[in-house]
Amino acid sequence: MKINTSSIANSPSYLKTISSSPQDKSFEQKLKAALGEKDDARLYAACQEMESVFLSKVLQAMRSTIPRSGLIDYSLALDTFEGMLFDEYAKKISQSKSTGLADLLYEQLKKR
Known part of the structure; x- marks a missing residue:
């Protein structure tokens, strides 16, 4: 996986996360960790959407x-109205985390 650093070079949130002082981790490891949090949030949102479907x-x-x-x-x-209404019900149920399907999917996919 290649990381394009040009689009995030000026982003203040990444600059706060990644300091220029030498520590245990290299710059690339810090950058991957900062991007990983964002990817984890996107993965969980996709899992919730799958549960909703x-x-x-x-x-x-x-x-x-x-x-x-x-x-x-x-x-x-x-x-059509009833179909859309039940789709919204499904979204609300998945956001309430009452079934736990999104959590199970997320844990399985996060390992990869």
């Missing part, structure tokens, strides 16, 4: 088992 599919399957009462006429707009 899985939960969305589960909720769609559950929704298909509910019989329609006829109180509200079925339409494509209603189906």
